[in-house]
Amino acid sequence: MAHTDPQPFAHLSAPNAPLYRLVLCTFARAKERFIVHLRPEDVAAELRALTEKHDETDRRIALADGRFAHSDVQLAQAMEKLVEWGNLRADADTGRVTSVEDFHRKRFLFQLTPAGYAAEQAIAFYEEAIGRRGALQSVALGDIAEQLRSLAVLARAADPDPATTHLLLLTLAERFSSLADNAQAFMASLRRAIDFSDGDVAGFVAYKERLIDYINRFIADLANSGARIAALLTELEDLDHHRLLWLAARREAADAVPEGADEAAAYARAEEAAFDAWRNRWRGLKDWFVSHEARSPSQARLLRQAAVTAIKQLIDAVGLLNERRSGRSDRSADFRTLARWFAEAPDDAAAHRLWRVAFGLSPARHLTVAAETVAEWEREELAPATSWRDAPPIRISPQLRRTGSYERRGKPNGVRDRSAERRFLLEHAEREAVETAAARARLRTDGPSRLSELGMLDPRAFRLFLGLLGDALSARFPGETEVKVVTSDGSMEVRLSEVAGGGQVAIRTEDGVLTGPEHVIEITDLMVTS
Missing domain, CATH: 1.20.58 (Methane Monooxygenase Hydroxylase; Chain G, domain 1)
Structure with a gap:
């Protein structure tokens, strides 16, 4: 009955795994008592003794999960499967043969195989290591x-x-x-x-x-x-x-x-x-x-x-638990309170002051804009929404690129006066704001107007017009002839209606001509109060 290819761990995933584990544990305990062979009735007696060691509560739990609920037939079948997997070895039991009928009846002595005993030791070591709490000895x-x-x-x-x-x-x-x-x-x-x-x-x-x-x-x-x-x-x-x-x-x-x-x-x-x-x-x-x-x-x-x-x-964990039990506010509540303060700010200047106080932000003293970069900005006339990958690069010192700092080791340099750079950036931002306002005023219509009536557009107004047109067209579903959309910053509203049989229209700019189907457009500046 010995198996040629032992699979001593196969019983762990078998349907009746608790019974297999109990049988093998019985053989392992017998081996510790220097008992080599066991008969099926010996195994059954060991399992009954194990049942009697539990009180009534433990015994009901054990019977409920199937640990001791088995018959002699189930026990014999379990031992045969363990022999098949190579955990046990079965030898003919001829020690109690008294008749020819006894000789022909199947009687076996079972013992742990080397593979089965090694598997039991490995499982016991694993269970001990997993359940071990350890101690400082x-x-x-x-x-x-x-x-x-x-x-x-x-x-x-x-x-x-x-x-x-x-x-x-x-x-x-x-x-x-x-x-x-x-x-x-x-x-x-x-x-x-x-x-x-x-x-x-x-x-x-x-x-x-x-x-x-x-x-x-x-x-x-x-x-x-x-x-x-x-x-x-x-x-x-x-x-x-x-x-x-x-x-x-x-x-x-x-x-x-x-x-x-x-x-x-x-x-x-x-x-x-x-x-x-x-x-x-x-x-x-x-x-x-x-x-x-x-x-x-x-x-x-x-x-x-x-x-x-x-x-x-441990002390920190206890302190955290005490804080939770005392009902202290967490960071999410602080942010909600801060958001309410921002919503209640009377004007933008107050909101900026609140931002600086809350987050500790101040002007960057390390900002350095090279003259070449400024000249390239003016030459390219970059829009504020230009992606960084499309914008010209800012040239920095090789030392900054290599070490992360302009300064050499030693005494730090004095704080440079950046008022000229800040004044330049302020003037640049004000100039952009004026040009953007002019472009918005140029595109604002007093009511519905055809695209062909827009006239000549300067580059800044044309770029703003393309953004508005793109927002409107992307919001229109297939089959629709009219759409109304508000820009992402909430500053302008665009109404666009297709003109049936309107033909093609050409919008002239300093950079070229844009052609497309005729539409009726209405652009409203929501920032202008009437």
């Missing part, structure tokens, strides 16, 4: 310091005992690995707790006091014990700690499986590999507690900094 710090003191005593001996040295190093590595893993898991769970602060407010506020006290105690223990551990590590290195590492490596290499014909060479390779592993663990331990000023701070110092930062974040 002050006790582990004391254990690490005690193991290092014992190693220092051995290092001073002329002939240290290999077994004692190996056991001390194994305990030291186990406690250090537990400390590092738990600290990492705790900081991750702490970040999740801070992120969850928007949930149960009352619970979080009550929890944070105990948590901050817990972190403070660990920070103090880490500062004290970390200094002792760093001193012990330095002392051991002065006492030639490599001698202790070689003793542990030789003891581990003695259990290595011989490879090849040259047993001495294989033993030497195993000893060298074990020594490299211990030397790497020692380096990790030293990097955790001893800072390298030229390279980087120790992991213990980084952990203390992360713990202090976590305390600050």
Whole structure:
């Protein structure tokens, strides 16, 4: 019944996955008790015992979700599927055969296959890592310091005992690995707790006091014990700690499986590999507690900094929760109030003053307009709506382009007087405003008028006319002969009506002639009060 291509994780996505998980957990627990084979009735008894361990409430929940709701037939089918997937191996059970009928009846002994046991270990490790909250282990710090003191005593001996040295190093590595893993898991769970602060407010506020006290105690223990551990590590290195590492490596290499014909060479390779592993663990331990000023701070110092930062974040989270509970206004309410103030401003000058006060804007003292740029602006006669990609470039200093600043390093230059530039820009803006007003007055009609009656248009009036005509034509739907539209700035209104049989019309300008079908147009300047 063994499967040639094991699929030990297939049961996780099967329809009856909870039952498969319980069966495999039963075999894994039996293996921990050094029981290799189980019969189907043994598995059923284990599952019944597991059911009896739950109280009535837990048992109802378990039965509702189908964890223990199964028959002997379902259990047998589940074990057969696990054999098919390669998690279990089935061997003929001939130990209780007393008759020919028993011999021909299908009886099997089941045991975990290597692939099935490896899959169970992987799943258990995954579930433990995902559900792990972690802890800051002050006790582990004391254990690490005690193991290092014992190693220092051995290092001073002329002939240290290999077994004692190996056991001390194994305990030291186990406690250090537990400390590092738990600290990492705790900081991750702490970040999740801070992120969850928007949930149960009352619970979080009550929890944070105990948590901050817990972190403070660990920070103090880490500062004290970390200094002792760093001193012990330095002392051991002065006492030639490599001698202790070689003793542990030789003891581990003695259990290595011989490879090849040259047993001495294989033993030497195993000893060298074990020594490299211990030397790497020692380096990790030293990097955790001893800072390298030229390279980087120790992991213990980084952990203390992360713990202090976590305390600050907890306090900030509590402060934010208190602000929300006290009903303080947020930024969106402030912006709504500011918008109401703008709407209530008596004139544009008051609105500009409010803008400067609210956003802290002031004239740009760094503005520099080169004479070449000004000359090109006047030559091109650019409209305010000209796109930056179509406008002539503003030439800047290569130093500004390279360093982002006109100034050289050293004493900063004095503030330049930009009054002439500002006066020029003001005059330029006033001149544009006058020309735009003239163009608007030129295009304004006293009522409906034909396009052919517009007469000669200067360049600025023609550009404004093209914009108005484009707004009207783009707003007209197919089949319509008349359209009314207001410009985007709300300053002008255009009515455009097609003239049936009006023929073509030519509008003459200084730049050329625009031809198109005849229309009746009415342009109203909404900024002019009657």
